[in-house]
Amino acid sequence: MPRRRSLRGMLGYVAQQVQQSSVVNPSTQEDRNARLLYLNTAMVGVATGGIAAFLPVFLARLGASPALMGWLNSAPSLLLVFLLIPGAVIAERHADQVAVRVRYARILRSAYLVCALAPFVVPAAYLPVALLVIWTLTVVPEAVAQPSWTAVLANAVSPRRRATVNSVRWALLAVVSAAASAFFGWLLDYVAFPYNYQAVFFLSWAFSWADPYFFSFIRIPPIAVARAEVAADFSRRRSLWRRFRDHMRPVLGCRPFWVFLAATLPYRLALNLPSPLFSLFWVNELEAPDTLIGLRGTVGHGVLVAGYLVWGRLANRIGHRAVLMGSAGILALYPVATALSPSAAWLLPAAAIWGFAVAGVDIGLFDLMLAACPGERQPLFAAVWTMAARAAMFVGPLIGAALSEATSLGTALLVGGVAQGVTILFFLVLPRDV
Known part of the structure; x- marks a missing residue:
């Protein structure tokens, strides 16, 4: 009886703490913004564990070549490189960055529904290319939406709470993605092909449509008038090069930002080199069933939660650069472990390596990037940062696809892991901490 009372008392205490938390009972606008960001992130997590995880698997089962899989990763990045600066200009013309992000996020999420409906109207022979085009146009x-989202995040919560909010967001994203991957993996093995993948894509659209809904209730101060003036100045009748140069002047004169880009771009290139090869290796070499592929995602995202907790605490003790270098070194083992897997079951421990390590890479890169960017012109700096990352995401997968066709999938994965280990050395020029 005392033990039962003790358990009841503990559960009552937990319930009371939850009831009093700022998530359940927000008392300020900042608390409400944080809760809305959590809800928004949870909806994104369903799509992350759904269409984002299983579209490459679907293409592999349709017989897509390594070259097409490479373009699935590269084509969106290439197009985004050319669109990010115009996109930032469009974003900066509006004082209400929340409304801008909501409007364009709805357009982006609609592509998931188009992917779900495509097999009904596109012949099977042309379906891989059609899905590639649809996915590319989402950028x-x-x-x-991307630069607007960065500007909103920078203003929705104070710098004092930003690290905590981001840690909770990333952990929540990992948990929801893990659950979604497990459910969708089970669903794929119990529904006939290709309707199983269409169901995954449709459910991804349905849940992700709630993302802009929750985001629309976030309240932040209007964007500074000076930014709108700069955006308007960009549209005046002057030479294209001069307009571009004037608009980019704040970025060109920011040395810490360029040091960050120079130190991280080689690693981003190596990180993306094996990205189009994993799904092909799982399906063609290891003959992994969809349930196991879904379970692999669950393990990876589950360990990701623990990784955020561990690396987040270590960042305060040993510095963000040390966290970035250590986690990137562990992450380099992921393509190596995948390539050396003797059977599909070994994808699970490989996924655990990925989940634990990528959390530290996220924390290190994101916080060091924020430290390198000045507070003004946030949409512009976010656009340039994303543009540089996307350039690496364009080149890396194409190199990986070409390497796999010249050698083998396993060899290309091994080369990708070695390249990641070597490019970590460039991080030594970054500041030790922020």
Whole structure:
């Protein structure tokens, strides 16, 4: 009886703490913004564990070549490189960055529904290319939504709470993605092909449509008038090069930002080199069933939660650069472990390596990037940062695809892991901490 009372008392205490938390009972606008960001992130997590995880698997089962898989990763990045600066200009013309992000996020999420309906209207022989085109075009609205999202995040919560809010967001994203991957993996093995993948894509659209809904209730101060003036000045009748140069002047004169880009771009290139090869290796070499592929995602995202907790605490003790270098070194083992897997079951421990390590890479890169960017012109700096990352995401997968066709999938994965280990050395020029 005392033990039962003790358990009841503990559960009552937990319930009371939850009831009093700022998430359940927000008392300020900042608390409400944080809760809305959590809800927004949870909806994104369903799509992350759904269409984002299983579209490459669907293409692999349709017989897509390594070259097409490479373009699935590269084509969106290439298009986004050319669209991010115009997208930032469009974003900066509006004082209400929340409304801008909501409008373009809805357009982006609609592409998931188009992917779900495509097998009904596109012949099977042309379906891989059609899905590639649809997925590539999602970056058109993303070019505006991404810089607006960064500007909103910078103003929705104070710098004092930003690290905590981001840690909770990332952990929540990992948990929801893990659950979604497990459910969708089970669903794929119990529904006939290709309707199983269409169901995954449709559910991804349905849940992700709630993302802009929750985001629309975030309240931040209007964007500074000076930014709108700069955006308007960009549209005046002057030479294209001069307009571009004037608009980019704040970025060109920011040395810490360029040091960050120079130190991280080689690593981003190596990181993306094996990205189009994993799904092909799982399906063609290891013959992994969809349930196991879904379970692999669950393990990876589950360990990701623990990784955020561990690396987040270590960042305060050893510095963000040390966290970035250590986690990137562990992450380099992921493509190596995948390539050396003797059977599909070994994808699970490989996924655990990925989940634990990528959390530290996220924390290190994001916080060091914020430290390198000045507070003004946030949409512009976010656009340039994303543009540089997307350039690496364009080149890396194409190199990986070409390397796999010249050698083998396993060899290309091994080369990708070695390249990641070597490019970590460039991080030594970054500041030790922020």
